[in-house]
Structure formats: structure tokens, C-alpha cells
Amino acid sequence: MRFWLHEIPLSSQSLSVRVAEELHKAVIILEDSGVESAAVNAQWLMAHVLGCNRPELGFRQGSTLTAEQKSQWNQLVAERARRIPLQHLIGSVEFCGFELVVNKHVLVPRPETEILAEEACKFAKMRESPVILDIGTGSGCLAIAIAAQSPKGAVHALDISQEALKLAQGNANRNGLSERIIFHETDMREGCPIEEALDLIVSNPPYIPTAEIDTLQEEVREHDPRLALDGGEDGLDYYHSLTMNYLRHLKPQGRLMLEVGDGQAQKVSDLIIKYGGCVLDILSDLNNVERIVVASPGNS
Numbered sequence: 001m002r003f004w005l006h007e008i009p010l011s012s013q014s015l016s017v018r019v020a021e022e023l024h025k026a027v028i029i030l031e032d033s034g035v036e037s038a039a040v041n042a043q044w045l046m047a048h049v050l051g052c053n054r055p056e057l058g059f060r061q062g063s064t065l066t067a068e069q070k071s072q073w074n075q076l077v078a079e080r081a082r083r084i085p086l087q088h089l090i091g092s093v094e095f096c097g098f099e100l101v102v103n104k105h106v107l108v109p110r111p112e113t114e115i116l117a118e119e120a121c122k123f124a125k126m127r128e129s130p131v132i133l134d135i136g137t138g139s140g141c142l143a144i145a146i147a148a149q150s151p152k153g154a155v156h157a158l159d160i161s162q163e164a165l166k167l168a169q170g171n172a173n174r175n176g177l178s179e180r181i182i183f184h185e186t187d188m189r190e191g192c193p194i195e196e197a198l199d200l201i202v203s204n205p206p207y208i209p210t211a212e213i214d215t216l217q218e219e220v221r222e223h224d225p226r227l228a229l230d231g232g233e234d235g236l237d238y239y240h241s242l243t244m245n246y247l248r249h250l251k252p253q254g255r256l257m258l259e260v261g262d263g264q265a266q267k268v269s270d271l272i273i274k275y276g277g278c279v280l281d282i283l284s285d286l287n288n289v290e291r292i293v294v295a296s297p298g299n300s
């Protein structure tokens, strides 16, 4: 028999509520609401309520929830069933080993962006005192991962959203990197705010074609900021600006590293070539989608 949480008979609500049973009920609710990986989602939420790690849940299956925990749990499961992203509910996400706070003002960092971060860190580590720019920093994930790996680097991060920058600054602070990253509130399309020549530019710009946004998963469509998703009619709006206005700010041996949407790698490469750049590599993600384009400003 299936119960919605608010339909559970009072008699059983007043009994001790055991973790294992609550998890079991939540999985059914989340599955019925179309949440992918319902069991894993329920476990993350329960670990959040109990203040433990997900692996530790195995030892807590027989524990009971206090009334306060039970009410928090009910609310979290109901919110997740309304397709509010898991990361918004637990408040943070891990990116390249850093814990980052996320909210509705920023894109939830994705695993594919870690590929960009790793490639960027590899390059930054080889330079003496690199000057680095992260365009459209959002939660600050790329700037933070790169700054940590490049102790002598100067990292700049820009975003048009004041709310995103506030969050990114908090994330840098939380990870002991606030002195290492300079944040700029600016529209990237208005040109590069940094005067000096750059060693590395990274960006995960909005790249979803406008008409496709309505076809995305509800969590993304309704809760990631449209500002961070919408790349215009063909999804390529920001790549025009990134290639036309930013390639020339790189030092001759510098690098431009861009995350791109499914099927965009070739078109973005064409733009890079059009503006005099040279495509050095295209990296695929775990789903074998060409995801990261690595370029230099000339024929270096």
C-alpha cells in the first residue's frame, strides 16, 4: 500500500519513526513524482536530516527520528517531490573536492564542468604566475578550483548577476580563497574588464538554445536560473562574444577553455578559427559528448 506523507494514519505517525521505513516510503513518493535516482535522493536527504554522511546511513537504519527531524524530513521529501533540486535542499554541492553553497541564483555545478576545471588546473600549474579569467562564474566553482591549484595565480571571476557574485564570494571565503579571487560585476558582452594580457580564460556560458529550455528536466527548467542556461536562438550567443572579444586578450601562449552544449563543439571551433584562434583539443564527457573546447589565440 502506498501513502503520501500527509496521508499516513495518525496511529502510525505517533509510533516511533524508523529511518529504514521512512526511507522506503520516501523512495516511493519520489519515484511517483518522476524524480530520477529516487533512492539516492532519499538517502542524501536523510543524511542531511541526521547530520551524517551517506555511507553512515547504513548504520542508522534502525534509529528513530525525533519529532523535529521527522517534520524537517517530511518537508524535504515533499519539496523534492515538487522537483526542487536536491542540491538546493541540502544547500551545497561538491565540486572538485570543494564544498560549494548553491541556490536559485546560480547553476548547480555539473560533473562535466569538473573536466574543464581539471584541464584548466593542469595548464595553470605549468605557468609561473598566471593571470586567469572565469567568465560567468556563477557559484564560483571554476575560479575556486583553479585558484586552489595555482597559488601564485591571479584569478578574476566575472558575472552579470550580483546575487551570484555574493554567493561565489561566500564560497571562496568558505574555502579559504577569498583573497585569491577578484570578482567583477559586469556583462561579459561589454568586453574584457581586465587590462593585462591573460594566460587562461575559462567559461561555462549559457548554451541551451532558447526553445529547448522547455524540454529540460523540471529541476533544471524551473530552478536553475534562466540567465545561466539561455544561449539564444541557437545556443551560441555567448560563444560569439567569447571568441570575438576575448581571444585577443590572451597572451600568445595562452589558452581559452570553453564548456559547450551537446553538438556545439564543431560550431564553437569554427568561431574560434574565424577569429584567428587555433583549436588544440576537444575533450569528451563521461557520456561521450564533446564537451570542452581548448584553444589558443593563434598558431602556437
Ligand code: GLN
Pocket: 107, 110, 204, 205, 206, 207, 208, 220, 228, 229, 230
Ligand atoms: N549543463 C547545463 C545543462 O545542460 C547547461 C549549462 C549551460 O548552459 N552552461 O543543463
